[in-house]
Amino acid sequence: MNNPYLPQQAQAITQQVTQNLQNNVLPGINSGAMAAGGFGGSRHGIAQGLAIGQTNQGLSNSLANLYGSAYDSDQNRNLQQSLATMQNDTQRLGMQNQYNLGLGNLALGNKQADQSFYGQQRGQDLQGAQLGLQAWQMGQQGMANRGLGLGQAGQMQQAGQWAPYQQFGNALSQFSGLNRTTGQTTPGVGAFNGFLGGALNGVDLWRMLTGGN
Numbered sequence: 001m002n003n004p005y006l007p008q009q010a011q012a013i014t015q016q017v018t019q020n021l022q023n024n025v026l027p028g029i030n031s032g033a034m035a036a037g038g039f040g041g042s043r044h045g046i047a048q049g050l051a052i053g054q055t056n057q058g059l060s061n062s063l064a065n066l067y068g069s070a071y072d073s074d075q076n077r078n079l080q081q082s083l084a085t086m087q088n089d090t091q092r093l094g095m096q097n098q099y100n101l102g103l104g105n106l107a108l109g110n111k112q113a114d115q116s117f118y119g120q121q122r123g124q125d126l127q128g129a130q131l132g133l134q135a136w137q138m139g140q141q142g143m144a145n146r147g148l149g150l151g152q153a154g155q156m157q158q159a160g161q162w163a164p165y166q167q168f169g170n171a172l173s174q175f176s177g178l179n180r181t182t183g184q185t186t187p188g189v190g191a192f193n194g195f196l197g198g199a200l201n202g203v204d205l206w207r208m209l210t211g212g213n
Helices: 006-036 042-173 189-210
Strands: none
Touching: 006 042
16 A cells, blocks of 8 residues: 555544444443343343444454555556656657657758768869969970970070171171082071182182182
């Protein structure tokens, strides 16, 4: 039994029934027997026995009713507690399932977002690589064009440096009879040949003017 006051209630009922028997029922039987002149007789004893038996029967019925009602109440409370516990467990289980489902959806959404972000990053990386390749190709082309321009500028500079000597040689060749040619005015070697031819024509002219000395 879950009721801690149940033994005290049973004791209180027993005391009330016993006091009623001793203070009311038995004195009444004794008074009647004395008035009838049968006090201490068999009929007096039978009356007392019946009173005591009925009192004990009433007390037993009262205690049985007390304990039976307490048992039923305890069972009903236990059943209600069990149902409440089951409902709470069901609600907790449902909330846990919803929470787990929410976490699963969140994880799925994060995974999809990561995949989308990874795809965007890969696309940006590929675009950056293409731009880098284009920039490198443009740089290489620019360097090649710059080298070609520097080469042409160098050739023009060399041709400009040798042009006076070549012109001087061509002028002197008009006074010599050797009919030497200076060749093409090619930068580098051609310019040097022109200078050398002009120098030789100058030597021949000097010999003609000085009588071969």
